[in-house]
Amino acid sequence: xxxxxxxxxxxxxxxxxxxxxxxxxxxxxxxxxxxxxxxxxxxxxxxxxxxxxxxxxxxxxxxxxxxxxxxxxxxxxxxxxxxxxxxxxxxxxxxxxxxxxxxxxxxxxxxxxxxxxxxxxxxxxxxxxxxxxxxxxxxxxxxxxxxxxxxxxxxxxxxxxxxxxxxxxxxxxxxxxxxxxxxxxxxxxxxxxxxxxxxxxxxxxxxxxxxxxxxxxxxxxxxxxxxxxxxxxxxxxxxxxxxxxxxxxxxxxxxxxxxxxxxxxxxxxxxxxxxxxxxxxxxxxxxxxxxxxxxxxxxxxxxxxxxxxxxxxxxxxxxxxxxxxxxxxxxxxxxxxxxxxxxxxxxxxxxxxxxxxxxxxxxxxxx
Numbered sequence: 493x494x495x496x497x498x499x500x501x502x503x504x505x506x507x508x509x510x511x512x513x514x515x516x517x518x519x520x521x522x523x524x525x526x527x528x529x530x531x532x533x534x535x536x537x538x539x540x541x542x543x544x545x546x547x548x549x550x551x552x553x554x555x556x557x558x559x560x561x562x563x564x565x566x567x568x569x570x571x572x573x574x575x576x577x578x579x580x581x582x583x584x585x586x587x588x589x590x591x592x593x594x595x596x597x598x599x600x601x602x603x604x605x606x607x608x609x610x611x612x613x614x615x616x617x618x619x620x621x622x623x624x625x626x627x628x629x630x631x632x633x634x635x636x637x638x639x640x641x642x643x644x645x646x647x648x649x650x651x652x653x654x655x656x657x658x659x660x661x662x663x664x665x666x667x668x669x670x671x672x673x674x675x676x677x678x679x680x681x682x683x684x685x686x687x688x689x690x691x692x693x694x695x696x697x698x699x700x701x702x703x704x705x706x707x708x709x710x711x712x713x714x715x716x717x718x719x720x721x722x723x724x725x726x727x728x729x730x731x732x733x734x735x736x737x738x739x740x741x742x743x744x745x746x747x748x749x750x751x752x753x754x755x756x757x758x759x760x761x762x763x764x765x766x767x768x769x770x771x772x773x774x775x776x777x778x779x780x781x782x783x784x785x786x787x788x789x790x791x792x793x794x795x796x797x798x799x800x801x802x803x804x805x806x807x808x809x810x811x812x813x814x815x816x817x818x819x820x821x822x823x824x825x826x827x828x829x830x831x832x833x834x835x836x837x838x839x840x841x842x843x844x845x846x847x848x849x850x851x852x853x854x855x856x857x858x859x
Contacts, residue, residue: 501554505630508623511562520588523623528585532617533624544579553577563618569595592639594652606633635659637687659689660857667713668695669736670722676764713739723774724756738826752853755839776835793819
């Protein structure tokens with residue numbers, strides 16, 4: 493009878509080891525029958541899955557797969573999603589799969605015990621071509637959660653996310669600061685960094701309760717270990733975003749250690765669901781560009797001043813005057829200091845960060 497436990501697929505994984513350096517390039521791989529579920533396979537696993545009848549194949553087809561080369565090859569391993577398993581009693585078992593991640597050669601060896609890979613004998617498990625099943629939840633072992641890739645085309649080798657060793661060894665909280673107009677890009681960053689073990693990401697869309705003040709929430713920036721700031725042209729022209737900058741600047745020199753920023757370029761618009769008509773790239777690397785942002789805020793200040801002068805009621809002036817005070821602080825204190833820091837620090841664009849699987853951020857929070 494088929495086991496219908498919905499959690500079972502998370503409790504096991506397939507381990508396939510091959511000496512053939514081209515074994516995992518085609519999306520399918522055949523293992524000779526005499527190398528299936530025999531060596532390095534516990535009696536419990538043999539009893540549970542050894543029959544390989546139709547019901548067993550249906551169950552095990554849901555397990556993720558670790559595709560490793562024999563140590564002689566010194567190649568990185570892959571994590572794969574199984575699409576189909578075909579069993580032939582006399583010849584072997586064919587796995588059809590889709591690559592979803594990469595595990596470095598060094599990380600594979602470092603995690604061998606946690607992965608229940610036997611490296612103790614004269615002939616170690618990673619020196620023997622075979623297929624077995626391990627009762628290990630990969631999400632409990634790998635630093636980053638397994639990506640699903642359900643809605644995407646098959647990934648090319650260079651695009652596979654690294655599921656390696658870079659992760660903070662203690663819980664680490666990140667505050668994601670961005671302009672709502674770049675929410676699509678923020679979603680990608682959120683999804684990738686939230687998948688890293690020990691990392692919690694806070695952002696306004698998810699963490700501000702109904703009627704809770706955004707400004708009270710923004711003050712929580714100081715309580716986070718790091719701030720990941722997505723700097724765009726819209727960000728530098730947003731009063732809410734510049735308020736976040738001001739909160740961070742109150743930490744003085746400490747803010748430089750806690751700020752991890754990503755510079756949005758105009759080319760990054762291709763990652764947005766609705767490509768914007770106007771430019772989104774932050775212009776921060778010249779004095780002329782910096783002056784344009786200061787001029788922008790001076791214009792906002794003058795316009796607000798003119799509107800306030802037209803208001804006769806003193807009570808009606810309270811909120812506009814608060815905004816006036818904030819904009820004045822942006823011009824006099826926050827903007828110049830912030831632009832000087834980010835322009836000197838030579839930040840990476842979103843696309844550069846994305847293609848490197850946010851390596852620089854992971855290095856910073858894992859140090």
